[in-house]
Amino acid sequence: NAGVTQTPKFQVLKTGQSMTLQCAQDMNHNSMYWYRQDPGMGLRLIYYSASEGTTDKGEVPNGYNVSRLNKREFSLRLESAAPSQTSVYFCASSARQKALYEQYFGPGTRLTVT
């Protein structure tokens, strides 16, 4: 099992460009999440999908959109990138059964917006 995979690993964008970050999990998890990690700020939730077909805003959703394409895949889109969106983005997934809340994280995408 690959666990949670993210593409790309690195990306440089110019202000105003758009891009989609891809995430896939092969653990048959119901819930998936997108976080951003900035120095000294910890991990902040952008959007999450509690189950296939549903998405909800997290703490910092502005400037982002998401799509839960199917049970395996959850993408994050930046429509018009801004320098404030320079960050490391992590996707995570978790199972809901057995009251397990462990979230499994992907390796991250390091995004720079110039």
Add this chain to the structure above:
Amino acid sequence: QQQVKQSPQSLIVQKGGISIINCAYENTAFDYFPWYQQFPGKGPALLIAIRPDVSEKKEGRFTISFNKSAKQFSLHIMDSQPGDSATYFCAASNSGAGSYQLTFGKGTKLSVIP
């Protein structure tokens, strides 16, 4: 409003010493408190977790102590090793909310020196 406050921001410990990281929370509805460990260039990974019905949980050299009345919990790393050098995040979740969201502290960078 930060719901989980973590201290210290950074910590330097001698090999063989005890590392202690503290967290405090505000939301009394939180009922699950995990700690995540993150190595440079990697995604966070679950280290150990506790529920508020117990005051302490130990797994190997790692112990969580939980004080419900004070709304505080801490991670103790006994016999700290250079391989423990990483960033540690505490987190909290409200299972009753149904969304399985985790609220993270800002992280503690631990350096264990030989």
